[in-house]
Amino acid sequence: MSRDLNLTAMVHFEATARLGGVTRAAEELGISASAVSQQLRALEQQMGVQLFRREGRRLVLTLDGERLFQASTGAFRTIRDVRAAIQRQRQAHLLSIRTSPSFGVRRLARFAESHPDWDLRIDAAPDFSDFETESVDLDLRYGIGNWPGLVAEPVLNDLVLPLCAPGYLARLRAECGPDPADLIRAARLIDSAKAHLRWDGWVARMGIDGVTLALPYRFDRSSMSIQMARDGMGVVLESATLAMAELAEGSLVPLSPAFEVLEFPAYWLVCPTRQRARRAVRAFADWIGAEAARHTAEARARLTEAGARIVSVDM
Known part of the structure; x- marks a missing residue:
């Protein structure tokens, strides 16, 4: 045989x-x-x-x-x-996530690196998931946390303040002096069109008058607004949460320590109740929670070192 x-x-x-x-x-x-x-x-x-x-x-x-x-x-x-x-x-290690490009690109790669045996699928589509018709386990959503019929768990706060390149700040100060309100009036303002807190709302909160809100630069992606400010093209009203790398390397700095940093919940882990019980979803939720806590502590410490004062606000 x-x-x-x-x-x-x-x-x-x-x-x-x-x-x-x-x-x-x-x-x-x-x-x-x-x-x-x-x-x-x-x-x-x-x-x-x-x-x-x-x-x-x-x-x-x-x-x-x-x-x-x-x-x-x-x-x-x-x-x-x-x-x-x-x-x-x-199946236990299969996870499908939808997230905004600005959040996903900068953070979820670390989860993939630390969990190489997981089958991780990341969708950066701009629309929220329809959990009844799409094969998505959870969303990492930017919003105010009000999605009826879904479990919404706060993950990460925004820490919003005006940011610009050091060279651009030096030119502004040379042009109009150190007064914080004058810096805003003289600055070219970069608009993140999908942010919850935009220039008109921020100016009203700060009580600054005489600001021209022509907003010559407007982007629907925070990453693009941040890059424009990094290139010295103006001042962006953005979150230190998203601009941490630029703040760490010094390519972006706070416009003035006189402006409070406004903190509010902005990123949420969202899914149906049935999905929240899955082991993979629980494991990811634990990881992203620890990651967010570490990142927020670092952002707060860096802003405090720069002389900024952080205040919690309702949106």
Whole structure:
């Protein structure tokens, strides 16, 4: 007998013996009955023994066939059990997330790096998920936390203040002096169009009059607004949460410590109640919560070092 066992023929044999016939085996395997019969003949030829005998219209295992079946069905059962366990494990580590590009690009890569065995799918589409029609486990949403019928857990706060490049700030001070209100009046203002707190609302909160809100630069992505300010093209009203890298490297600085940093919940972990119970969702929620706490502490410390005062506000 050849040392190389025909495993395809063994699969067909085990199915035929377990199900009690060629037709049923063919249905399970998704092939024709003639293909199963051909594999059975090939296996008998390879083994050099008869594995089945016919009794009327029934196939009955011979003694050799019974011995081979007991060995093969146990082995295939073990393989099926292991396959099912692997699939369950993979399902437990399968996570589909929708998030804003500004948040996702800068943070979720760290989760992927620390969980290399996870199957992580990140969707940066601008619209919120429809959990009833889309295969999405959870959203990381930017908003005020009011989404009826969904669990919304605050994850990360915005820490909003005017930011600009150091060189641009030096030119402003040379032009109009150190008065904070004059700095705003003279600045070219960069608008993050989808931010909750924009220039008109901020100016009103600060009680600054005479500000021209022409807003020559307007972007629908915070990352683009931040980059424009980094390039020295004006002052952006943005969150230190998103501009942490630029603040750390010094390419962006607060416009003036006289302006309070406004803090409010802005990023939320959102999903249906049924999804929140999934192990993968719980694990990610724990990770993002710890990551957010670390990031917020760092942002607050950096702003405090720059002389800024942080105040909590309602939006």
